[in-house]
Structure formats: C-alpha cells, structure tokens
Amino acid sequence: MPRLAPAILLAALIPAKVAAQTTEAWQAPTLSITRYDEDWSDLADAEKRGHHWTGQFKYIPITDDIWLSTGVELRARNEDYKNNLWGGGDAPDDSYLWLRALPYADLHVGRVRAFAQPVIAYAAGVRPSASPIDQTRVDMLQAFGELDLGPVTVRGGRQMLSLGTERLVGTRYGPNVPLAFDGVRGIVSIGKSKLSLLAMKPVAPGPGSFDDRTSPTKALWGAYATLPRLDLYYLGYRNRAAKFGGQQGREERHTLGVRYYGASHDWHWNIEAAGQFGTFADKKIGAWTVATEVGRTLSGIPLSPDATVRFNVVSGDTHRDDNRLGTFNALFPKGKYFGELSPVGPTNIISLNPRLSAPLGKQFSASVAGMGYWRYATADGVYDIPGNLIRAPGNSKARFIGKEAEVTLAWQATAELELSTSFSVFAPGDFIKETGPAKTIRMIGLEGNFRF
Template identity: 65%
Template sequence: MRKLLLLPALLASAPALAQSCEAWQPPTLTNTRYDEDWSALADPANRNGHWTEHLKYVPLTSDGQVWLSTGGELRARVESFSNNLWGGAAAPADAYLWTRATPYVDLHAGPVRAFVQPIAAYAVGVAPAAGPVDQTRTDLLQGFVEVTAGPVTVRGGRQMLSLGTERLVGTRYGPNVPLAFDGVRSDVAVGKTKVSLFYAQPVQARLGTFDDRSSPTKALWGAYAAGPTLDVYYLGYRNRAASFGGITGREERHSLGLRSHSAAGDWRWNVEGVFQFGRFADQDIRAWTLGSEVSRSFPQAPLKPRATLRFNVISGDRHAGGHTLGTFNALFPKGKYFGELSPIGPTNIINLHPSVILALRDNLSLGVTGMAYWLYTKGDGIYDIPGNLIRGPGGAQSRFIGKEVEASLSWQALPELELSTSLSAFDAGAYLRETGPARTITMVGLEANFRI
C-alpha cells in the first residue's frame, strides 16, 4: 500500500486558500513527479510561505517565461522474510535494506520542457545476491525533452509510463528500482479525454553505475484514451526471447482493454477487462483478464472506515504444448501487485481481496487486508509479478493456492515524511502442498519516505 503525500491538506491554514473555494491548490505529490504543475506559484497570491515554494518555482528570467522546479525523494525500506517462496527460495530466510534517492530538475522554457531525474539505489544484505530491481547504483532514471503545441504534447527520451491503474503498464514503484522506458510519447487533449500514443523499449536496470540500457528484445507500443469515467486502449508488445511452458521463442502480443471507473456519493468502482491475442513461437495467443474493485467509505462512522472488495480472474494455459497459449501476460505491471507481500503475480489465478482502511488519527491510518488465491486452470502453474514461472502444475489435483493476511500502519509524521510498517503472512494451500515446499511465508516491512 502506498500513501500519497498530500501537501495541500497540510497548508490548509494559508489565508489565500481560506478565502475562496476556487483558490489554487498545490499538486499532490505522487510517484509520477513529472505530472506536477507548479507554474501557478508565479503569482504571489498563490504563495503561503511554505519552505518548499522556493524549490518548486525558481524563475530564471525576469518575465518568468523560463523557470525550473526541483524536488525529490529519499526512501529507506527494510524487508524481512521467513520461508520466502514457501521455503523454496534460494534464501528462504532473508532480511535486507533498500535505499533510494531520486532528485529531479524540471526546466520550463515556454513550450519546451526538459525533465531530468537521476537515481541512486543501493541494497544491503539481499541473499543470495542483489538483483536489478534491488540495486542499480547511480544512473539516469528519467531524462526527456517535451514540446507542447496547443492540445498536443510530444515527449522523447527516458521516461516512466503509468497507464490507468497500472495493471499492464506501471512505474514498478514498490521495489527499489522503478521501471522506465526509452522512447517517444505523444499526448493529445480531446475535450476531457487524453489520448496517448507511444513507442518505447523498457530499460534494463543493471548493477553498475550508469550502465542501464534499453532492452534489446522487448518493445511496447500502443494508444491509450483516458476519459473521465472510461478508458479504452490498445497495447502492442514484442519479446524476441519469451518463454512459456518450457518453450522459448518470439512473442508478439496485442492487448485490447476497456476500463470503467467512477464514483457516486460514498461509492467508488473500477472495472477493467483485457483480451489478448497474437503469436508465440508456433502457437496462437488467446488470453484475458477481468478485474473489479468496489469501495465504500463511511465518513460519519468512528475511524471513518473505507471498505474495498477486489475480485480478479486471470487466464492461464489449459494444455501445455498445444496450438493455443492461454497464459495471460501482464506486460509491465505495478510492483507489489497484491500488497506488500506479493509472491504471486497476475497470471493464471482467481483472486478475492477484501480490505478496510481505518483513520486512527488525521495523520495515522491502519489497513487490514485478506486475500485468497486459486488457479484459474490446473494445466498451468503460478507466476511471479514479472511473469516468470515459479511453480508448475506438477499434477496437482487442487486449485487452491493459499490465503494471505496483511496489516499496514502509515503515519504522516511531517508534511514531507511518511513512516510505515506492515506485517504479512501467506498460508500455503493444497496446490502448493501437492507441488513442493509449502511453509507459511511471513514478511515484516519498515519504510521511511521523505518527499518534497
């Protein structure tokens, strides 16, 4: 679970904001820092004296046409596992420290913009060895140039992509090294709808300094139309070295998606369906997913609870080695997909996921979640979030993978500092017991996040 640092709420006492409900509100600080617009601080009426204003709007010319914005994030996270991958991992008992610094500079010169965000990401104690999502040392996370002409914006260079709820294309924010792409993107505003066209290659994080490179085998392209209540999209994907069911070959996959999302009163909902087709080796691809999320808040009740129910069905392959591949490919999904502990990724599963968030205080919240997982088809196995097979079917008779509980506590200690902790446990079900190690995974997470 990731909280957003909501700077406007912490500055609510400012006179300028109190005078009018239409007063400018500073942007919410999110994972996609390039989406923030601080240009309104050029007007002194929108300033209230907070110390970060001197970083968010720095005029470089007397007319204010050239200006820059700066900021960044410092994050330290500790994770401690017991029986990782149900006791089948190379290091089932593991505890490590992730540290990450991501400062940025955002330069504006009329219709031209340049955004640069380096990263310093290090890991201590990862066993048996740190991987590319744990550590990239010092490198370029994002660096792009953007030009705007009327309703059209064109961006080229290294950039993060966040589409919809990040089911298929996300920032991979949860792990230590986020995901970026090298490519070009064009956004066109059509009324209240934004249409994005893009072609990009994912960046492969490496363990050295300034050695991250575009993937030589993978590419992503597509069109995404995001409206106020409805998203429609097409995503194309190519991997010259894909692997499914013990077969390695070229994969070209096309995804057609439809997402409905809205709110009414205290209710919110988000329903998304995706159909995939294409070719892998000598097989036709026919895969799909349907995900739903419905939530209800109770602002007048004690602790102001917000209850959410998620239900996901994600296809798998019914017959290994057949003429049709039914394994769904989530492409580049968000990190920590189902929670802080997410040993299973969004492939070949049925998932039921109720949760509730309680406001213990204005700056302190408690989240409690329960999860249950079943195989969609017994002809396929289970996969991790990147899509790697971690447990084959192995002749298992049961579909029940297991159940998980998780509690997380988040404290906004300062306007810029969030402290959080989580405790998770995944109890193995009959499928895991029939196919290999089946111990209960436990994980404790501790995190400090300073963001300006």
C-alpha cells in the same frame, strides 16, 4: 498495501497539509510518483511561493519565460522475510535494506521542457546477491524533452509510464528501482479527455552505475484513451526471448482493454477487462482478464472506514501440448500488485481480496486485508509479478494456492515525511503443498519516505 503505499498516501495527504498553510486562492498540486505530472507554474506569483518552505524549490525564476522546478524523494525500506517463496527461495530467511534517492529538475523554456531525474539506489543484506531491481547504484531514471503544441504534447526520451491503475503498464514503484522506458509519447488533450500514443522500449537496469540500457528484446506500443469514467486502450508488445511452459520463442501480443471507474456518494468502483491475441513461437495466443473493485465509505460508523472488495480472474494455459497459449501476460504491472507481500502475480490466477482501511486521527491511517488465491487453469503453474514461472504445475490438479492476511499502519509525520509498517503472512494451499516446499511466508516491512 497498494492503496496505502507511501506514494499514494502522500498524494492524498500532502495537498491538504500544504493547502492549510497557503491562501485559499491556491492549492499545491498533488505529489505524484511521476513527478513530471506536477504543475507548479502558479508559483510564478512570488507571494504564493512564500507560503511554504518548499516554494523556493518548486518554482525558481530564471527569466520571464524560463523557470525551473526541483524536488527529491528519499526512501529507506527494510523487508524481513521468513520462508520466502514458501521456503523454496534462494535465501528463504532474509532481511535487507533498500535505500533510494530520486532528485529531479524540471526546466521550462516557453513551450519547451526538459526533465531529468537520476536514481541512486543501493541495497544491503540481499541474499544471495542484490539484483538490478534491488540496486542500480547511480543512473538516469528519466531524461526527456517535451514540446507543448497546445492540445498536443510530444515527449521523447527516457520516461516512466503510468497507465490507468497500472494493471498492465506501471512504474514498479514498490521495489527499489522503478521502471522506465525509452521512446516517444504523444498526448492529445480534448476537453477532459486525453489520448496517449506511445512507442517505447523498457529500460533494463544494470548492477553498476550508468549501465542501464534499452532492452534489446522487448518493445511496447499502443494507444491509451482516458475519458470521463472510462479508459479504452490498445497495447502491442513484442519479446524476442519470451518463455512459457518451458518453451522459448518470439512473442508478439496485442491487448484490447476497457476500464470503467468512478465514485458516487459513498460508493466507488474500478472495473477492467482485457483480451489478448497474437503469437508465441508456433502457438496462437488467446488470453484474457477481468478485474473488479467495488468499495464503500461507511460514513455512518466511527472513523468512516472504507470497505473494498476486489475480485480478479486472469487466464492461464488450459492445455499444455496444443497450439494455443492461454497464459495472460500482464506486461509491465505495478510492483506490489496484491499487497506489500505479493509472491504471486496476475497470471493464471483467481483472487479475492476484501480490505478495510481507515484514518485513525493525528495523521495515522491503517488497513487490514485478506487474500485468497486459486489457479485458473490446472495445467498451468504459478507466476510472480514480472511473469516468471515460480511453481510448475507438476501433476497437481489442486487449484488453491493459498491465503494471505496483511495489516498496515502509516503515519504522516509531517507534510513531507511519511512512516509506515506492514505485517503479512501467506499460508500455502493444496497446490503449493503438492508441488514443493510449503511453509508459511512471513514478511515485516518498515519504510520511511521523505518527499517534496
């Protein structure tokens, strides 16, 4: 449930809850996944700090020009699978517990800033064994310094990135261990517009404490401009150990994209298109994607539900043996891309996703969604979210991968505590049936998230 995931719900619900306990002259910042985006400087006013119990943690004055902001996220999540990967996974029936703590400290010294956020992430019951995405034990998720030069901000060190709606570069928030990058980012602000210039390498988490390292094979660079209702971007990517279609080689890929989004009256929309070119081994890259999302709040009926339809087309490789690679690379997308259960990722796929969500009163909210998935190119297979091939094309010419249904329920118990659950089923289509195990996947998710 990407739109009803705990972080998104908290971002939507907490400000209203906190604001109700404060004066009309001040409203708390939206709590975000990237905690460094929150601006608590207005709490320099001691009277405002006293309106909510978290105020004493969000602004700690040290001197007139030095102050500290702190906070934490505590999350417990259980996922119970039956027939994972349609019965073809290493442990198709599994139930495991993820535990995660993300404390942070944000020190401001005049125009200089230092931000640190450790991650404590453990997993219990993951079979056959926990991967570094399940469990990294104790490590440093973010640690950077920042210099504010007015319209220009320069940030260097380890940091999470969230660009647009995270179709290409995201925080991987849904899994237990988020994604961070090592490098430099410059942000130029001009009125309501921002331009981000970045040169980064992703952090590869290790299974033990304090063993996360900068990736030796992958790099990301580019420019991302955010204008009113419009994003424009260029992203460069290099992977010296890329794999496509059973071949391994050096990949250098360039992405040009545009995103148009907004809301008017009861309507909202988010439309994004991107094209990719470059080289992989001895092949030239030519890939693309178009993603659309159009929704409307049905204010004339009880509960005023929001009805949204998403339609995505992501290119695949149409010919296996030529010198051209048409498989789109989603780079570093968000963790639960199509929903709480997302066995397939945004590569070589056509997807249709209608969704209905609504507040139910007393801080409850719910959603129900359906998904249909087809292969774009029959010569290419099915990939997971990180871009790994999970079902080769074989000799199948079938396009239909399968259909999915998902129901979610969330309760904002307090301003800081949110509880949620989801139930998902994925019935395989002809392609899955023709190429391997083809059982119906079932997943139940339970989650508690405390954050301030």
